[in-house]
Amino acid sequence: MAIVIGLTGSIATGKSTIAQLFIEAHIPVVDADQIAREIVEPGKKAYYDIITTFGDKILVADGTINRKQLAKLIFNNQESRAALNEIVHPIIFDELKMRKEQLVKKHHPIVVLDIPLLFESKLTHLVDCVVVAYTTPDNQLARLMARDQIDEQAARKRINAQLSIDQKKAWADYIIDNNGTKLATKKQFDLLLALLLP
Ligand SMILES: CC(C)(COP(=O)(O)OP(=O)(O)OC[C@H]1O[C@@H](n2cnc3c(N)ncnc32)[C@H](O)[C@@H]1O)[C@@H](O)C(=O)NCCC(=O)NCCS
Ligand SMILES: Nc1ncnc2c1ncn2[C@@H]1O[C@H](COP(=O)(O)OP(=O)(O)OP(=O)(O)O)[C@@H](O)[C@H]1O
Numbered sequence: 115m116a117i118v119i120g121l122t123g124s125i126a127t128g129k130s131t132i133a134q135l136f137i138e139a140h141i142p143v144v145d146a147d148q149i150a151r152e153i154v155e156p157g158k159k160a161y162y163d164i165i166t167t168f169g170d171k172i173l174v175a176d177g178t179i180n181r182k183q184l185a186k187l188i189f190n191n192q193e194s195r196a197a198l199n200e201i202v203h204p205i206i207f208d209e210l211k212m213r214k215e216q217l218v219k220k221h222h223p224i225v226v227l228d229i230p231l232l233f234e235s236k237l238t239h240l241v242d243c244v245v246v247a248y249t250t251p252d253n254q255l256a257r258l259m260a261r262d263q264i265d266e267q268a269a270r271k272r273i274n275a276q277l278s279i280d281q282k283k284a285w286a287d288y289i290i291d292n293n294g295t296k297l298a299t300k301k302q303f304d305l306l307l308a309l310l311l312p
Contacts, residue, residue, distance in 0.1 A: 128247035168198075189268070
């Protein structure tokens, strides 16, 4: 029976960086952000629901959703965020469950679900244990501003749309401290894998 790991953290604390290490170790990863992108492609139900709710000003010239614009809207306004979540979350969560079940059937020893909102959306029942990608709030802020090229005020709004990283750390079964170099993170990852692999 596969061990199902929930990989989480708060925005920009290193989930994707650690997910990549699982992939390099040939462990399958189901990526909730990737599912969120697929289900809003033109023609999908959520695509039309987003246009109905936010208007066609939310599209770019080629007809796809303007993700940058939608991010600005939802991280500046709680009602907009709730409206988007109501459209996309049920579809994302069904898809996560389906992909998990498909992978578990294939007898992988470990399956990873990379879910930023694992705790906020009360999805821990989907996993056997939770790994939190941790950085201090200061590192989180600096990395988010650098990666997304946004100012401190915009970065803080994005951070405040989720539970704090310290809260998630307190609820973790395993913590990977991602404050140091990527090599330091890889060393912790290798130890964790040795512990979890049968
Ligand atoms: C707002 C959107 C269009 C911005 O797209 P963009 O390509 O710029 O960012 P990306 O999807 O890579 O998300 C980056 C990070 O933002 C955070 N985030 C995304 N959506 C949310 C949300 N609704 N609430 C809180 N944090 C969120 C997550 O930490 C995520 O890893 C996109 O994030 C989205 O569709 N969000 C709604 C779906 C969702 O909740 N995704 C999170 C996984 S369940
Ligand atoms: N150990 C590290 N040292 C330096 N930079 C890092 C380290 N780990 C991650 N980063 C950088 O920090 C940023 C955030 O990392 P990453 O994208 O993995 O976070 P995330 O949790 O997946 O973010 P999101 O919630 O937005 O999906 C990226 O630019 C990444 O390259």
